[in-house]
Amino acid sequence: MRSRAAAFLGAVMAGLLGLGAKPATVEEPPRTVNVRLAVDGAISDLTEWRFQANAFIEGTVRTFHSRFGIKLVFKGPSRWLPGRGLGTLEDGLKDLSVKVKPEGCDIVLGIIDQNRLSSPSLGIASYVGASIVIANAADPRAMKYAMLHEFSHVFGAIDEKEKGSLMSVEGHTLDFDEFTTETVLLHKNRSFARGSFPLTPEAIEAAIPLYQKRADRRLGETELFQFLTLFYIEKDDLDAAARTCNEAAQDNPNAAEVQVMLGNIRLGRGEPELAVAHYVKALEHHPQDPGLHYSLGLALSETRRYKEAADQFRTSLKIDSDYVPARLAMAGLLLAAGSSEAAAAECRRALEDEPRSAQALYLLGTAMVSLNRPFTPVPGADEADGLDVPNSIKPGSPEAEQAVTEAVKYLEMSIAIDPRNPRAHISLGAAYAAQDKFAEAESAFLQALNLEPDDLDAHFGLGRLYMERGDMGKAAAHLQKILDIEPDSELGSRMLNGAFQVARSYPLYRRKAGK
Numbered sequence: 001m002r003s004r005a006a007a008f009l010g011a012v013m014a015g016l017l018g019l020g021a022k023p024a025t026v027e028e029p030p031r032t033v034n035v036r037l038a039v040d041g042a043i044s045d046l047t048e049w050r051f052q053a054n055a056f057i058e059g060t061v062r063t064f065h066s067r068f069g070i071k072l073v074f075k076g077p078s079r080w081l082p083g084r085g086l087g088t089l090e091d092g093l094k095d096l097s098v099k100v101k102p103e104g105c106d107i108v109l110g111i112i113d114q115n116r117l118s119s120p121s122l123g124i125a126s127y128v129g130a131s132i133v134i135a136n137a138a139d140p141r142a143m144k145y146a147m148l149h150e151f152s153h154v155f156g157a158i159d160e161k162e163k164g165s166l167m168s169v170e171g172h173t174l175d176f177d178e179f180t181t182e183t184v185l186l187h188k189n190r191s192f193a194r195g196s197f198p199l200t201p202e203a204i205e206a207a208i209p210l211y212q213k214r215a216d217r218r219l220g221e222t223e224l225f226q227f228l229t230l231f232y233i234e235k236d237d238l239d240a241a242a243r244t245c246n247e248a249a250q251d252n253p254n255a256a257e258v259q260v261m262l263g264n265i266r267l268g269r270g271e272p273e274l275a276v277a278h279y280v281k282a283l284e285h286h287p288q289d290p291g292l293h294y295s296l297g298l299a300l301s302e303t304r305r306y307k308e309a310a311d312q313f314r315t316s317l318k319i320d321s322d323y324v325p326a327r328l329a330m331a332g333l334l335l336a337a338g339s340s341e342a343a344a345a346e347c348r349r350a351l352e353d354e355p356r357s358a359q360a361l362y363l364l365g366t367a368m369v370s371l372n373r374p375f376t377p378v379p380g381a382d383e384a385d386g387l388d389v390p391n392s393i394k395p396g397s398p399e400a401e402q403a404v405t406e407a408v409k410y411l412e413m414s415i416a417i418d419p420r421n422p423r424a425h426i427s428l429g430a431a432y433a434a435q436d437k438f439a440e441a442e443s444a445f446l447q448a449l450n451l452e453p454d455d456l457d458a459h460f461g462l463g464r465l466y467m468e469r470g471d472m473g474k475a476a477a478h479l480q481k482i483l484d485i486e487p488d489s490e491l492g493s494r495m496l497n498g499a500f501q502v503a504r505s506y507p508l509y510r511r512k513a514g515k
């Protein structure tokens, strides 16, 4: 599943300039924060640049040390070669995060040539990613303002709708207001480790009332809600996160990203109904996003609304016919409905785009096995409009047997690419079983159980295999295991019925049972 994550929080612009700062006494020992400095290759004379930069770099170092006890240590500069046609500071920040790694430093600061940019904004910062891009302006006072403003963002400050502050979006001074001071001090010991949240659980508990108090003033500062949402997600209070996110949702497209994030978390936790609601909200902002339609489709199929799910996958493919995840999800739904040939056609189309997709090969192999060994369709899927496409190949026909031979080839390719998918081993077991290759089938099912000891289909495959061979002791063990795992399940009883049908038709079983 995609995670479009928390980059939004960093997307904050800086404006112009101002003067004056109040000193404050700090008694704690200073915290050292290393900054990796990377300068745009278009700025030709690096020595000259560094000489001029001294004024605003030293000013920023002094201010952060005296006000917050944060000792910024600049390393470098090294060179950064941004891609062509960046246009915006957001593009610059993405480019920087790909090309310039922290290499042991805490914050990455990129200085970008102003000629690359289409807007006059001076800076941007990512709170979670701990990176900053600042345009190389001629005016050292503008640079000092941009430095203080963006470094404050990395330490949790927000763009404010209140005049007279460094963080104000209207009118710019170098003064730190009380809220900004508190957020920076709260973030003084933040983590810079990539992939981990900046604040500890204790610091999050302290941050929530601080940001909430400011949010209660209703100044229209939407970033407060974004921070609060992130804090709640991090402390795993998804209901509070969703509530806060909804408060921020009005005329704030970034809120859609949070909805996606919440949807993904809900889906991952087996709460598909709640996930549906989040994706629907996100789609209000991005109706043409194929990934969102795909995610919504996944959540809908988890709630067994198969027709609606199929509609979402089809919409996704209408927007982008090369969007492989949606095509494979569609193939999965067709397969669940028993429409094996239609499913195989979707898989072949997906393999044109991604020839080495283990999932496409697995689904294709499975569809072809089921042409000769149809499995019971998933209840509801076979009745959904547009999913019930009749197969032209009949089980037991020479074409169906040929399909199984091909299936073995595709499943082995899938397993070679991704050996850890138990479903591929199960389908391979079924294919070998259909070819009466007992040892190969047994080995494939056992491989699946190695990966997933409680897999019902693997136990059923083995139970049926042993029963066909007349090894009733082993068969019974696996069938009993199915009942142990899911005593009342529809699936379990269906499997047992199937097993007994096979058993009844098998002479060896009758003879043994007659004893």
Ligand SMILES: [Zn+2]
Residues within 6 Å of the ligand: 012, 013, 014, 149, 153, 158, 159
């Ligand atoms: Zn800002």
